[in-house]
Amino acid sequence: MEMFLSGNQCIAHGAKLARVEVISAYPITPATPASEELYEMVTRGELDAEIVNAESELGAMGICTGAAVAGCRTFSCTCSQGFALMREMLWAASGMALPVVLALTSREIGIPQGLLSDYSDALSERDASYLQFFVEDGQEIVDSLIMAYKISENEKVLLPSLVISEGHRMSHAFETVDVPEQEQVDKFLPKYNPKHVLVDPNYPITGGIPVMSQYPWFKMQQCQAMENAKQVIKDVCKEYAEMFGRHYGLVESYKTEDADVIMVSMGSTVGIIREKVDEYREKGIKVGLLKLRVFRPFPEDEVREALFNARKVLVIERAPSPGSRYGIACIEVKAALQKSRAAISNIIVSGKDISAEDIDEMFESWMNREDEFVEWYKMPYDERAATMSGYDTYQKLLSGEKVERKLVEVGEDCLSKGCSSCAGCLSFGVIRKVLSVFGKDAVAVHNGGCLGTCATLFPLTAWKIPSFFYTYSNAGATISGMEVAMKRKGIDAHLIEVAGDGAIFDIGLQTFSAALERGHRIIYLCYDNQAYMNTGVQSSGSTPYGARTKTAPKGKPGRVKNIAQIVAAHGDVYIATASPAYPDDLLKKAKKAKSLNKPSFIHVICPCPPGWEYDPELGIKIARLGVETGAVVLYEYENGEVTVNKVPKKRKPVEEYLMKQGRFSHLTKAQIAQIQEEVDREFARLTSGRL
Amino acid sequence: MIKVRVHGRGGEGAVTFAQILCASVRFDGKFGLSCMSPAAERRGAPVEAFARIGDKRIAERGNIAKPDIVTVLNPALTRIVNVEAGMNEGGKLIINARNDPGLSHATVYLDATSIALRILGVPITNTVMLGAFAAATGLVTLESLEKGTRLLLSSRFSEEKLQRNLEAIRTGYEEVKVG
Numbered sequence: 001m002e003m004f005l006s007g008n009q010c011i012a013h014g015a016k017l018a019r020v021e022v023i024s025a026y027p028i029t030p031a032t033p034a035s036e037e038l039y040e041m042v043t044r045g046e047l048d049a050e051i052v053n054a055e056s057e058l059g060a061m062g063i064c065t066g067a068a069v070a071g072c073r074t075f076s077c078t079c080s081q082g083f084a085l086m087r088e089m090l091w092a093a094s095g096m097a098l099p100v101v102l103a104l105t106s107r108e109i110g111i112p113q114g115l116l117s118d119y120s121d122a123l124s125e126r127d128a129s130y131l132q133f134f135v136e137d138g139q140e141i142v143d144s145l146i147m148a149y150k151i152s153e154n155e156k157v158l159l160p161s162l163v164i165s166e167g168h169r170m171s172h173a174f175e176t177v178d179v180p181e182q183e184q185v186d187k188f189l190p191k192y193n194p195k196h197v198l199v200d201p202n203y204p205i206t207g208g209i210p211v212m213s214q215y216p217w218f219k220m221q222q223c224q225a226m227e228n229a230k231q232v233i234k235d236v237c238k239e240y241a242e243m244f245g246r247h248y249g250l251v252e253s254y255k256t257e258d259a260d261v262i263m264v265s266m267g268s269t270v271g272i273i274r275e276k277v278d279e280y281r282e283k284g285i286k287v288g289l290l291k292l293r294v295f296r297p298f299p300e301d302e303v304r305e306a307l308f309n310a311r312k313v314l315v316i317e318r319a320p321s322p323g324s325r326y327g328i329a330c331i332e333v334k335a336a337l338q339k340s341r342a343a344i345s346n347i348i349v350s351g352k353d354i355s356a357e358d359i360d361e362m363f364e365s366w367m368n369r370e371d372e373f374v375e376w377y378k379m380p381y382d383e384r385a386a387t388m389s390g391y392d393t394y395q396k397l398l399s400g401e402k403v404e405r406k407l408v409e410v411g412e413d414c415l416s417k418g419c420s421s422c423a424g425c426l427s428f429g430v431i432r433k434v435l436s437v438f439g440k441d442a443v444a445v446h447n448g449g450c451l452g453t454c455a456t457l458f459p460l461t462a463w464k465i466p467s468f469f470y471t472y473s474n475a476g477a478t479i480s481g482m483e484v485a486m487k488r489k490g491i492d493a494h495l496i497e498v499a500g501d502g503a504i505f506d507i508g509l510q511t512f513s514a515a516l517e518r519g520h521r522i523i524y525l526c527y528d529n530q531a532y533m534n535t536g537v538q539s540s541g542s543t544p545y546g547a548r549t550k551t552a553p554k555g556k557p558g559r560v561k562n563i564a565q566i567v568a569a570h571g572d573v574y575i576a577t578a579s580p581a582y583p584d585d586l587l588k589k590a591k592k593a594k595s596l597n598k599p600s601f602i603h604v605i606c607p608c609p610p611g612w613e614y615d616p617e618l619g620i621k622i623a624r625l626g627v628e629t630g631a632v633v634l635y636e637y638e639n640g641e642v643t644v645n646k647v648p649k650k651r652k653p654v655e656e657y658l659m660k661q662g663r664f665s666h667l668t669k670a671q672i673a674q675i676q677e678e679v680d681r682e683f684a685r686l687t688s689g690r691l
Numbered sequence: 692m693i694k695v696r697v698h699g700r701g702g703e704g705a706v707t708f709a710q711i712l713c714a715s716v717r718f719d720g721k722f723g724l725s726c727m728s729p730a731a732e733r734r735g736a737p738v739e740a741f742a743r744i745g746d747k748r749i750a751e752r753g754n755i756a757k758p759d760i761v762t763v764l765n766p767a768l769t770r771i772v773n774v775e776a777g778m779n780e781g782g783k784l785i786i787n788a789r790n791d792p793g794l795s796h797a798t799v800y801l802d803a804t805s806i807a808l809r810i811l812g813v814p815i816t817n818t819v820m821l822g823a824f825a826a827a828t829g830l831v832t833l834e835s836l837e838k839g840t841r842l843l844l845s846s847r848f849s850e851e852k853l854q855r856n857l858e859a860i861r862t863g864y865e866e867v868k869v870g
Contacts, residue, residue, distance in 0.1 A: 002717075004710075004713070004714040004717065004842060004843070029729075030729070115729035116729065137748075166752075167729075168726070168727070168729045168753070169726065169752040169753045170752065172726060172727050172729075173724055173725060173726045173752055174709075174710045174713055174714070174723075174724070174725045175713070175722075175723070175724045175725075175748075175749065176717055176722060176723075176748075268750075268752050268753075271748075271750030271751070271752075272750045272751050274750065275750055353752070353753025353754050354751075354753070355751055355753075355755075355756065355757075356751055357757070420735075420736055422734040422735060423734060423735050609734070610734055
């Protein structure tokens with residue numbers, strides 16, 4: 001059926017048609033809409049699958065691995081940092097011969113955090129024993145996902161697969177796609193019925209067993225399975241073409257038979273080059289194209305056959321391999337072409353969008369040269385960026401010139417005006433307020449979330465104090481390292497971790513907990529929007545019961561983590577809750593944290609206009625209602641005692657607070673009553689002095 | 692292939708504009724592919740969306756640096772973004788503005804904000820501007836535009852809201868002065 005779909009929707013449709021049984025994912029741009037679409041499909045009853053909200057990508061991959069061991073067809077989608085964080089479990093899944101299929105909307109790996117697609121995420125796991133399919137459009141995403149299960153689950157293969165598309169260029173591009181009929185896919189792809197893994201109390205087996213000297217023997221088998229996969233891929237592609245009319249293979253050789261010169265590429269650039277080959281051929285140039293579709297197993301024979309007799313070969317590719325002169329694909333092509341007389345050149349385009357004109361330019365410059373060369377395409381030094389980022393001034397400082405820098409005083413704002421947060425964002429006001437207590441003697445550390453996106457984007461930064469951005473899972477670790485080193489170096493400044501609820505409650509909890517246990521003198525400021533807002537509103541560990549998010553279309557069914565109790569379990573920590581509606585109270589708590597020689601945790605519940613679905617001007621009103629209804633309790637906790645700072649004379653019904661927010665608009669009277677009961681219970685406990 | 696760049700602010704529907712346009716041209720037998728500039732989920736930020744329209748499947752993707760046609764959904768954007776960047780001489784602009792903004796390329800303008808407020812009750816101008824775009828460029832028929840809009844928005848909008856948006860398209864189509 002012809003449909004108009006984005007790449008992410010193609011991923012969801014592919015997984016749905018493959019009748020995946022267990023799905024687990026974690027929000028990350030630009031892959032998130034694929035899992036959101038799957039949540040929708042499951043909610044609408046179109047897909048009968050268990051979908052598990054993970055706390056991190058490591059968790060998501062772990063869930064998929066466990067589910068595959070227990071005999072289910074499993075699926076996840078991610079990219080970039082998320083894929084990097086999965087690493088340990090990636091190797092576990094391939095080592096245990098589990099045919100998990102992952103869709104990767106490839107994106108650059110930070111740091112620096114980028115949003116473009118350069119395949120560095122996928123190719124840095126080249127040797128993880130995953131079949132790698134690089135696709136060029138939405139159609140190929142759907143087709144490849146369906147085929148990937150059939151190939152991975154083949155008993156001669158039994159290895160996981162990655163279907164790799166490009167972030168934004170494909171994930172967020174809408175195009176016409178022919179989506180196969182379920183009935184036909186069911187005929188093509190039988191139910192997953194593993195014989196090599198078994199969970200059965202009546203027949204106990206041991207899985208994931210350690211080995212000693214036998215490890216190389218296991219590894220050799222993986223390599224053999226990869227070798228076997230080549231024929232299996234060819235067979236499955238043939239069968240797919242017979243049923244669905246679309247032909248794929250290990251590679252696509254386009255007009256290579258008589259070609260004098262051949263371009264080699266992967267992904268979306270292939271489509272442009274194919275059209276260009278036709279155009280150049282009309283001018284009489286004998287040019288061809290080799291599309292590398294399957295990168296693991298690498299089809300050496302097919303590559304050699306297509307390219308061996310060419311006079312010149314140009315590999316246009318995205319991923320560099322720092323330390324090698326060539327890009328990753330070119331290294332492989334060169335290895336396959338030993339003894340060929342072809343002059344092999346390499347252009348690395350990294351994450352850049354490539355237009356038809358770009359291909360013209362590359363082609364022309366290549367045709368005018370007879371030597372073998374390696375080049376990065378159009379990477380000029382950005383003078384404007386150097387000036388704007390202050391690099392020029394820094395150079396002066398290094399050369400001994402006197403450089404004046406205006407430093408913030410106590411009470412002043414540590415962030416410039418005009419940060420690009422959403423209209424009515426309260427989180428930035430909270431961050432400004434808390435940090436104003438410290439003046440210049442503060443170092444801010446943050447990890448993923450709106451703050452990173454809105455306060456800094458190269459070459460500009462809104463920060464007037466030292467600030468460092470690390471990856472998401474590092475809410476506690478990197479800042480601990482800084483604290484230790486700063487002490488040793490005699491740098492006297494307060495360290496403030498500014499983190500959203502995702503970083504504290506979920507993905508960063510492990511490192512946060514370890515930092516609390518060690519007792520570093522760090523102030524943790526959690527601006528808690530009660531969901532993943534930077535990626536477009538998905539449930540977090542802090543999302544309250546009943547709140548609608550994109551991963552809980554009917555409202556969050558489960559429980560909420562009591563983060564204060566978790567923090568308190570680490571011993572001597574100053575804990576305070578705050579609200580943007582009570583700035584004096586917030587300020588008082590920030591000053592208290594500054595005066596203490598121990599870890600502090602300031603937890604601020606920050607309403608978020610797009611995520612909580614309210615008119616931006618109502619933010620403070622809603623925050624105040626939170627406190628007036630008791631849904632948010634302002635308190636301090638020290639030495640085992642809770643002191644509630646604001647006790648409303650008469651608490652308003654929680655319904656008033658809930659009904660101002662679109663995310664709760666679907667709640668039934670019974671659900672509201674249930675929430676009211678929970679609020680009453682929490683309020684009573686806290687006012688009685690217990691956490 | 693015709694390349695279209697759409698400027699708007701996050702939340703104003705620039706991305707949806709490009710999606711509807713590309714879905715609609717299919718009903719005229721053409722192919723469309725829409726993309727958007729990588730951005731976080733942030734309201735109010737200047738956003739660019741892109742549409743490529745052609746007689747066969749579109750291979751090229753990503754941002755468009757050299758557009759043939761530029762559409763601007765928010766009148767204030769022409770002051771802070773160079774909406775004409777990369778345009779060739781024969782390029783055309785379709786802009787939401789009360790008066791001629793005095794740009795250097797052929798410009799068609801329409802006070803889409805007033806029409807949107809009148810019909811939709813909110814200053815979201817993408818559907819009005821789609822109508823104006825169809826009239827000014829002839830790249831898509833009004834009939835196909837209505838079909839494409841229904842295809843894309845019927846699952847997101849109520850029938851009543853969808854109808855009002857179809858009316859917005861028709862009004863934009865009729866009221867724009869193509870000279």
